[in-house]
Amino acid sequence: MKRLGLIALVLMLAGGMVAFAGGAREADTAVAEDNLERSLEVDISGLRSADGQTLLPELSSKEVPSRPDNPRSLPETDPMHWYDMEYLGWGVEEKINIPDSPADGAIGKRVIAIINGDHPYLTAYSTGMQKIADAYSMDLTVLSPNWDLAEQNQMLDEAINERPDMIILVPLDARVAIQQVRRVNRAGVPIILSNMLPEEEAMQYAIAWTGPDDWGQFREMARVWADELGRSGGVAYIRHAPGGSPYFARTYGPITELAEYAPDIETLDMQAPGFEAEATMQVVSDWLTRFGDRLTGIGLADDSAQAIGTIEALRRAGREDVLVIAAGNSKVGMDMVKDGDLLAITYQSAEADGAVALKTAVDWFNGLDVDPVLYIPKQVITQENVEDFMPAQW
Amino acid sequence: MSEDRGTETLREDPAEVAPNMNEDRTLRQNRFSVLISVLGIYFLAGILMIVGVMVSERFLSAANMLSVVGGVTILGLVAVGAAFVTYSGHFADLSIPTTMAFSGVMAVEALQFGIVAAIITGLLVGLVIGLINGFVIGKFRANPIVWTLAMAFVIRGLMRWIWSNRQIYPEVEGAATGAGQHFVNLYRYHLLGVIPMTVVVLAAFAIVLHFVMKQSSFGRQLQITGASFEAARLSGINVSRNVGLAFLICAMTAAVAGIFLTSLSRVGAYYMGEGYDFAAVTAVVIGGVTLAGGRGSIVGVIGGVLVIGLMRNVMTLMGIDTFAQTIVTGAVFILAVGIQSNSLRRLGRDDA
Amino acid sequence: MRSQTDVVTFVNRYRILLLLALVFLFMALFAPRFLNMFNMTIIMKSASLNAMAAIGFTIVLICGHLDLSVSSTISLGAVLVIGFRPDLGWSGAIVAAVAAGGFVGLVNGLLVAKARIHSFIVTIGTLTIVQGIIYVYTGGAALNVTGALDFAVADFLEDPILLFFPPRVIITILVIVGFEVFFLRTKPGRNFYMVGGNRETAWLAGVKADAYVIWAFIISGCAAALSGALFAIGISSATTDLGVNSLMIIVAATIIGGASMNGGKGQVLYSGIAVLMLTVLFNGLNRFGVGSEFRILASGVILASVVLYEAYSNYKKERIRGQRPELLKELDPQQLKNVTSSLKTREL
Known part of the structure; x- marks a missing residue:
């Protein structure tokens, strides 16, 4: 009984306070008349991001094809399969x-x-x-x-x-x-x-x-990759964490692009070991064992932990010839591009x-x-x- | 516990009964159990090896074997320390991931004073966290799971607040002294050009800790403490000190692992080490260290770590996707531990 | 002396209510835009997910076991209710999702009670397995429903119908109170406590411990799946890792709410109130506009203080025990009972 009384007390306390506060909201502050003019005059063209680039870049749109009737019925290597995600x-x-x-x-x-x-x-x-x-x-x-x-x-x-x-x-x-x-x-x-x-x-x-434009970025990078690969060989993908668009965009972006641009490149495998250097390192090592020289390229969803693990595995196996691309652009990834460990990363400010x-x-x-x-x-x-x-x- | 009766003889005096094994019918029934209790996890490792050989001709190559070992060294370092916590009958230390992250971040911060200072600072973090955990759990008997969870929350919160969710880079922090590159190379050194230094460090830790667990008086006392806390206490063993030391060892190896992980990742950040707590428990427990405490060995734990590595290796070689791997791993975990504890029970051992 | 122990006992017994009142008062006084009807609704809604899932965790803990698989089971309930919706309709989908949760619980229970594997191991295993099954079922992507009727159902569940209580919150409260009454006022309900608190007494009383352990896990699976399912209906969609952060919050809340890892202690209602207390705390911290690190830090400090306080008072009791028995007489009867019962469990 005592317990119920105490619960009632807490609830009453809460209720009373709510009633007291009565959902008070702050009144709108009046806006000065010349606010719009002053707003339009603000010059932000001089703003830079930490990497020295213009903070506000030219924005782009992209060409949008017409939607197929049932995108999901198309094969996964067809870019149109992913229409609803990309466009x-x-x-x-x-x-x-x-x-x-x-x-x-x-x-x-x-x-x-x-x-x-x-x-x-x-x-x-x-x-x-x-x-x-x-x-x-x-x-x-x-x-x-x-x-x-x-x-x-x-x-x-x-x-x-x-x-x-x-x-x-x-x-x-x-x-x-x-x-x-x-x-x-x-x-x-x-x-x-x-x-x-x-x-x-x-x-x-x-x-x-x-x-x-996650899809577009990876398509663009996939072409650079394919050219370096000589439009042949076998590639594998380390995926983003499941859920969310990068899980698909960063794997199927390049897959669909390569299917058109360099159909001879074979997709060997894809795995999602998470953003963890040691686990990624092991997956890549396993691939090297499994595919041997057939593996000539690796696509990564992240240029930090995944890239570190991948490069470490390649180095240990003496397979520096494998070309690696990744979604960018962290400091770790940039350093690795500079050192020649990574072939390419995306620039995403x-x-x-x-x-x-x-x-x-x-x-x-x-x-x-x-x-x-x-x-x-x-x-x-x-x-x-x-x-x-x-x-x-x- | 009706099944225990059949093995009563073995329980009474194993040394005397063992030679007569072939004549004892009940024991013959339990030969599988005996096998499991002796070989334990290496039995499973053997099965995985056979599967591996069947799947890929390159499975047994030195490169593949080295990569299996190389891929689980950090986990191994964490596990040999965590084994002491489980061995002492205190389940698990959930503050392992934050200890790893914190020691890594602090080591990177200290790089401006040189590589030695960095490593010492990293280890000090492990020392302090281990002492706090050990004191609260050993002395005040706080529940280990809840207390280490609280510690994990507090340390993670502090870490993220102090470094405002940023990550720090050894190459930047250690630029002035040139220690940054050394720090990054810590994980990457190879002995004689082939064997990764991390593997050597893990081996050294495993050997030392094996003797600590099996040969030292601390180890023997810890076994009694793990088997029965109350009995150990009543027989005059300093249980608080022993339990505290177990948590200290765990935190110290976690700190070492954290330094290596940070060196590998080339960043110090609050999120490092996530998932290593449950992974370590998995390795420790399938390695034969029972949650009831007082049973198991470092040799078994190393076996458990190897099984985890082999399992990932074999499944990737077979082309099983990540999701299915998750399911198989969970099932094997339950199965392996189930068979082990069942065998122990058949042999009349405790309720593992 | 007497009144002092009275205060201590009072604080100990109603710890979680006092904590809730304290946190609420602090936030009401200092957090900007905290105290209004709409914000109360938000708090109640946010607390619902974990509060209902905490029922199961608490009852398994009372039986002396751990159920770490709750976070996967929450996600499972959410994913299945949305996945089954097109074929089974809402009611059918809810039943299917809850049944699936119950099945996970049944598997846990059988492995723990019959195969005699430690619950910590079993539920870490099923935590992983269920998460894997969810990924296989969904292919890694979230699921959703977008019909006008689905949105109407979602809005009905989420909009308050009484003061600041939306139907989803009312359902949660009813389920919690229902279980609280069941566990405290009925004979089978009390047996759960006996199974966890004192196995020997339970055995002597003819209570089938195994059956109760299995039922505890089934209840846990069902409650977790139901809370995930209701949440998913309310947002018309389900992610594959909805419950991933719930486990730690639930563990913390259950302990702060007074349950013990050793079993035999705790109340479903208090666990729910502890979840509410943490939600009020998080909501208030958000009102200050601080980052999520403070939510982690604050819950950590509260959890650590509670654990430390409990451990320290136990430690003091232990010191009294055996060394100066005459001191025992000065303790109040309630505490004395605790001491003797802890003595008994040790001897087993």
Whole structure:
């Protein structure tokens, strides 16, 4: 009985406090009349990321083929099989319930960014975003759910509760994003998606998606790779962690590209040992035993731990001839490209990734037209141009 | 425990009964159990070797064997230390991954004072964490799983806060003294050009710790402590000190492993070492160190580590994909431990 | 002297409620935008997933075993409910998902109780196996449903219908309270405690320990799968590793809630409240806008303090025991009972 009484006490305490606070929300602050003008005048062309590149690069779009009737029925080596993953958001013509832009300037706006976890890339990502926020004196909060879906949902709800002027979301998963974005949309808060691709349906509830063209980058790099391989030989792939688009893009991007560009290159195997140097090292060693000289190339989903393990295994086996490509671009990966250990990595500016997402929000606040899908530029880093991208962002 | 009765004779005086093995019907029934209890994990390793030979003609090549061993040295280092915790009857140390990460990060931070300072700093981290764990669990009898989990939370939180989720690079931190390159090479040194130094270090640790466990008075006391904490305490053994030392040994080998892992990865970061806690428990337990404590050996643990390496090797050679590998690994784990504890029970040993 | 022990006993007994009140008060006073209806709803919703899964973990712990497979089972429930939805409809899918969770529990239970393999080993094994099965079933990608009806069901589950309680939270509370009543007020329920706390007494009382252990694991599997399934329906989708972070939170919460790794102690309700307490803490920390490292740090400090406090008070008791028996008389009866029962377990 005593216990029940105590529980009741705690609940009453909570209830009373809630009633007392009464869901108080801060009143909107009035926006100065010349805010829009001042916002439009802000010059951010001088901003640079830590690697000396322009923070805000030229954004690109890409050619979109028409959608086949049933992409999943095509073979996995056909690029069209992955249509729904690669060209998300382009098919969405009708947007639902997107709030109108206030068109009163970006200065002083409150933005909540919810990323997907803690990772050096995302630290640099947040840095890039903060640079834009500083330039426009915006109030930016970046929250990380540490790769936990339940936590990310909680943060989204909390963000809705705070009624910011914009939410920027890096979805943990493409398919989960639909319901997440729909919830934010239903609450009437504008949302921009960033970095990780969502499913197409999510795009009808969002203003835009910005981020790297993972598929395109790997296609471009696959061509460089194929040329160096002499368009023949056998390759194997170390995959990203399951779940999320990179798991597919960084393996099937090159596979489908090679199927067209260099059909003689054989795909030998693919494994997902995680981002762990020792485990990757063992998988690669096992491949060397299993395939011997047939293995001439390895594609990696990560240029840190996976690259370290791969190169170490190759070195121990005396197989420095195997050509390795990886998704970039960490400091570890850049150093390995410089040393000639890695043939190529992708250039994906983490700071630009974050900056572009917020800059898109700025454009929307300023009442400008915003493209629904924006890619940060893709580039392949090899030994020749690696110096241009030093020092690495993360 | 009806099945125990048949083996009563063996339990009473194994030395005397053993020569008469062939005449004793109940014992003949248990020959498989005897085999398992003697050979233990090496039996499974043998099966895997046979499968390996059948799958690939290059399986037995020196290069492949070396890569199997080379791929599990860090795990091996962690496991030989973790074995002491399990041996003392305290299950597992869940703070292993954070100890590895922390010692690596601290070593990298100390690189500006030279390579020796770095290694000492890394080991000191292991010493401090081991002492804290050992004191709280040995002296106050806190539950090992929960306490080490709490430690893992606290250290990880601190680490991420202090270095604000960044990773640090030995080549940068050690640039001034030139120690950075030495640090990176720690993992990459080869003895006589072929045998990785890590394998040598693991072998050295395994041999020393084997004698500590089997020959030293500490080892014998730890066995009694693991077998029955209360009995050990009542017979005047300093149980707190022994349990504390077991956790200290575990943390120290984790620190060594952490330094090697950081050297291999060329970065110090809070997320290093994730998953090594459960992997180490797996190796220790299939290696024959029972969770009840007081039973098993370092030789068995090394066997367990090798089996994990061989299993990955053979399955990749067979072309089994990662997902199926996960399922097989889990099933083999339960099966191997199940057979072992069942054999022990048939032999009239404890409820392992 | 007397009143002092009274306070100590009171604090010990209602530790988790006091902790919850303390954390809540602190956040209410200092965390910006913490105290409002909407945020309370968020807290209740966020706590639901782990609170329901903690039922099973707690009851297995009460029986003296560990169930580390809960995190995979949560994911399994989530993935199956979405996967089966097109063929079986929502109710059929929920039943199938919960049954699958129960099956995992049954396998765990049989291996622990009948094959006599240590639960720590068994459940680390099934943790891996179930995760592998999920990957094979989904091919590594998440699953979702996008029908208008599915969204309507999701919204119904997630929007509050009473104060700050959405149906998903109400279901969770009902299940927890139902189990709490079952375990504390019914004879079979109390037997679970006997099985874990004192095996000999249980045996003398004719309680079939094995059956109770198996049922505990089945309940654990079902509860974990149900919590994953409800969460998945609420978000109309399921990831392959939804429960991966749950295990550590559940372990921490269960211990903070007063359960003991040695079995025979703990309450389903208190584990649930401990999950709620951690959620309030995390939510409040988010309101300060600090990074996720503080969530880990704070939960670590709380867990460490609780473990240390418990261990230290046990240590003091142990010192009294055997050395100065006359001191025992000064202890209050409740504590004395604890001491003698711990004496008994040691002797077994």
